[in-house]
Each structure stands twice: as C-alpha cells, then as structure tokens.
Amino acid sequence: MFDEIEFDRIKRLPKYVFAQVGELKMAQRRAGHDVIDFSMGNPDGDTPEHIRKKLIESAQKTKVHGYSASKGIPKLLVAISDWYKRRYNVDLDPQTECVATMGSKEGYAHLAYAITNPGDVAVVPDPTYPIHSYAFILAGGNVVKFELIFDEDYNVDEDRFFEDLERVFRDSSPKPKYVVVNFPHNPTTATVTPEFYTRIVAMAKRERFYVISDIAYGDLTFDGYKTPSIMEVPGAKDVAVESFTLSKSYNMAGWRVGFFVGNPKLIGALQKIKSWLDYGMFTPIQVSATVALNGDQQCVQDITDKYDHRQEVLIDAFGKAGWKLKKNRATMFVWAKIPECVAHLGSLEFSKKLLVEADVAVAPGIGFGEYGDQYVRIALIENDKRIRQAAKNIKAFLAKYENKK
Numbered sequence: 001m002f003d004e005i006e007f008d009r010i011k012r013l014p015k016y017v018f019a020q021v022g023e024l025k026m027a028q029r030r031a032g033h034d035v036i037d038f039s040m041g042n043p044d045g046d047t048p049e050h051i052r053k054k055l056i057e058s059a060q061k062t063k064v065h066g067y068s069a070s071k072g073i074p075k076l077l078v079a080i081s082d083w084y085k086r087r088y089n090v091d092l093d094p095q096t097e098c099v100a101t102m103g104s105k106e107g108y109a110h111l112a113y114a115i116t117n118p119g120d121v122a123v124v125p126d127p128t129y130p131i132h133s134y135a136f137i138l139a140g141g142n143v144v145k146f147e148l149i150f151d152e153d154y155n156v157d158e159d160r161f162f163e164d165l166e167r168v169f170r171d172s173s174p175k176p177k178y179v180v181v182n183f184p185h186n187p188t189t190a191t192v193t194p195e196f197y198t199r200i201v202a203m204a205k206r207e208r209f210y211v212i213s214d215i216a217y218g219d220l221t222f223d224g225y226k227t228p229s230i231m232e233v234p235g236a237k238d239v240a241v242e243s244f245t246l247s248k249s250y251n252m253a254g255w256r257v258g259f260f261v262g263n264p265k266l267i268g269a270l271q272k273i274k275s276w277l278d279y280g281m282f283t284p285i286q287v288s289a290t291v292a293l294n295g296d297q298q299c300v301q302d303i304t305d306k307y308d309h310r311q312e313v314l315i316d317a318f319g320k321a322g323w324k325l326k327k328n329r330a331t332m333f334v335w336a337k338i339p340e341c342v343a344h345l346g347s348l349e350f351s352k353k354l355l356v357e358a359d360v361a362v363a364p365g366i367g368f369g370e371y372g373d374q375y376v377r378i379a380l381i382e383n384d385k386r387i388r389q390a391a392k393n394i395k396a397f398l399a400k401y402e403n404k405k
Contacts, residue, residue, distance in 0.1 A: 018363060025039065038390070039379065040379060043248060045303060048292075048299035064282075067280070068282065069280050072281075073286045073287070075287070076287075081094045082294065083294075089232070096267065097262060099260050099261075101243075101259055103245055104244065107270065108135045111266065112135035112141070113135075114270055115269050116141040116177075117140075118140040120177045120178070121141065121175070121177060122142070122144070123146075125148040127365060128180070128369055144168055154329065155190070156192045158192060158193065183227070184220070186216065186331060191329055197229070201233045204240065210240065213229075213243070215244055220332055222304070222327075229242060240263060245259075250299065321391040321392070321398065323339050332380045334377070336377075347367075347376055350376065354397060358393040360390045363379070
C-alpha cells in the first residue's frame with residue numbers, strides 16, 4: 001500500500017546531476033586515485049583568525065546556548081545595514097528591510113516558499129545556480145527560462161537580456177511575478193553594469209513584478225571591476241530584494257551565514273516563514289558574522305587576490321595543455337567551454353571521462369541548465385601545484401581524443 005503513495009513535489013525534482021559526479025569522485029578515491037577536485041565552490045582556505053576567535057569567545061558565554069532570533073540578532077541586522085551603507089551608500093531599516101539566513105540557499109528556498117502561490121511564474125535566466133529555479137518549483141510555482149547571452153569577456157548582452165525578458169512577458173500566461181538575477185553570475189561568471197539594474201527596476205514597476213537579486217560573489221572581483229547592487233537604484237526597495245552570503249568573501253561556507261535585504265513586504269514574508277520553521281543560527285555564529293561584516297576587510301581582499309592569482313595560473317597551465325580559456329572579472333570560478341575534440345560528449349559525459357581517465361573533477365554545465373551543456377564550471381579551490389598537475393593530466397587526456405580524429 002505504501003508503495004502507492006506519491007510525493008508529487010519531490011517528483012518534480014530531477015536527479016541532481018552533480019551527485020553523479022560526486023559518486024564517481026568517491027569511487028575514484030576509494031580505488032586509490034588522487035582526484036584533483038574543481039567540482040564544488042567550497043573555499044579551501046581558513047576562516048580569518050579574528051572571526052574564529054570571536055566565535056570561541058562568544059561560545060564560552062553561558063547565555064548564548066539557547067534558541068536564537070530566527071530573523072537575526074539585532075547587532076547582526078545593524079551590521080548588515082551598515083555594510084550596505086558603507087559599500088553602496090544605501091539606507092536600510094535593520095528590523096524591516098534586513099533578515100539573516102542560514103546561507104543564501106536556505107534563504108531562497110524559504111523566500112520562495114513564503115511568496116509563491118500555486119502556478120505563480122518566476123523567470124530565471126539559463127544557465128543558473130539550481131536553487132534559483134528549483135526553490136520556486138518546490139514551492140509549487142512554475143519557471144520560465146531564457147538563455148543568458150554574454151560576450152567573450154563575460155559581459156552580459158544587456159540589450160538582448162531585456163529583449164528576451166520583454167518577450168517572456170508578452171508570451172507568458174499568467175504574467176510572471178518574479179525575476180531572478182545573479183551577477184556576478186554563477187556559473188558563467190558574467191557581469192553587468194549599474195545601468196542594468198536601473199532598467200530592470202523600471203521594467204519591474206511597469207510590468208508589476210518583483211526582482212530577486214543575488215550578489216553572493218560581489219566581493220570577488222578583479223582588474224578594477226566593482227559589483228553594482230540593485231539597491232543603489234532609487235525606488236529599488238519598492239520592487240526588489242537582494243541576497244548576499246559570507247561563505248565566499250570570508251571563507252565561511254560551513255558556517256551558513258547569509259542575508260536578504262530590500263522590499264519590506266518580501267523581507268517580512270521571509271521573516272515570518274522563518275519564525276515558523278527555524279530558531280535562527282547559533283548565536284555565537286551570528287556574533288562572529290557581525291565581526292566579519294564590521295571588521296577589517298583586508299581578509300576579503302586577500303581571499304580575492306588568491307582567486308585572481310589561481311585563475312591566472314589555471315588559464316596559463318590549461319592553455320599549454322590545449323584547453324584555451326579566457327580570464328573573467330569576478331567569482332571563484334572559470335566557465336570553460338569544452339574542448340572541440342570532446343565537445344560531442346556533452347558536459348556530463350565529458351566530466352565523467354575527465355574524472356575517470358584524468359583524475360580531474362569539474363562540474364558539468366548541464367547541471368545548471370540546458371544552455372550550459374557545452375561548458376563545465378571549474379572552481380578555483382586547488383593550489384598552484386595541484387592546478388599544474390591537473391593541466392598535465394588534461395593534456396594527456398585530450399591527446400587521446402585528438403588522435404582519434
């Protein structure tokens with residue numbers, strides 16, 4: 001009898017593509033292979049010492065081990081507001097326009113759960129970080145996608161973006177309620193100009209939709225590029241929220257600290273749903289996050305410089321191995337087109353073969369959407385020596401396929 005019970009919401013989820021690579025990776029390691037792992041955006045560096053010290057100091061206090069505040073302790077909410085003021089000259093009310101989340105992924109899932117009615121439509125450019133679309137699907141909504149177009153320097157074609165978005169609004173029934181944007185972009189690393197946000201805020205007011213912006217990689221920028229924020233646009237708080245995470249900027253991925261800011265109605269919905277579903281992060285983690293946001297930001301620059309250097313090493317080494325790549329201006333990733341000699345495999349099969357035959361793990365682009373299938377995402381989480389070893393393995397791997405032509 002129980003076999004007949006279906007779980008419709010879970011049935012809407014495909015098998016997680018990255019799990020297939022993960023299973024192969026573990027099998028390779030169990031077999032004694034030294035896998036060089038670029039497959040996950042999991043920072044390899046230590047959390048800065050002053051943040052760790054604050055965690056230890058706070059955890060020693062006897063009054064911080066009970067339930068915490070689900071929307072964030074007051075000092076953290078103020079720190080979030082102050083961070084936006086310093087970085088973007090944006091004024092935010094800590095209580096009504098800020099909410100702390102257990103990483104941005106949890107925030108997206110709970111926000112969609114709070115604001116999505118059955119059948120509501122969200123627009124998500126493709127490729128995309130999976131939770132950006134599946135948060136709405138899990139909440140009972142529908143997702144419309146269009147291809148994210150960018151040039152060889154990873155600049156988004158903004159005119160094309162708005163042409164495609166206008167087309168979606170003309171053709172969709174019902175009209176979309178939400179548009180998700182994520183720049184610097186995961187996985188493609190693509191970036192936009194401040195004018196992009198001016199245009200999307202104007203369109204949101206005209207077409208009556210909310211914008212959900214993700215700037216998780218906003219700190220990790222190179223060669224003078226500065227990540228703009230939608231909150232800089234006058235009137236943005238009428239139609240938009242924005243998310244950030246401390247995972248990448250401060251090497252705090254496992255700490256699970258993020259936040260959303262902006263439109264009071266959407267922030268209030270997220271605060272309310274979280275009050276039902278969780279009791280917030282462990283208070284000492286929130287105290288440490290406050291120190292991270294308020295403290296010396298040299299640690300952020302040091303982390304950024306490390307990724308900048310690794311990208312240059314990887315592009316040079318992989319280029320000599322026969323895999324030509326071009327430098328981007330942001331994130332901790334390289335969005336790499338599959339070499340021509342193996343392009344026929346598609347991203348999943350290429351990733352599997354690269355792992356089994358060369359002991360190099362990457363993330364297949366198809367896991368981020370149909371328009372990612374000729375690419376893989378390479379995370380800059382291995383040191384110089386490991387990057388150069390991976391390049392040697394890849395050179396031998398590609399030579400086999402070149403010889404088959």
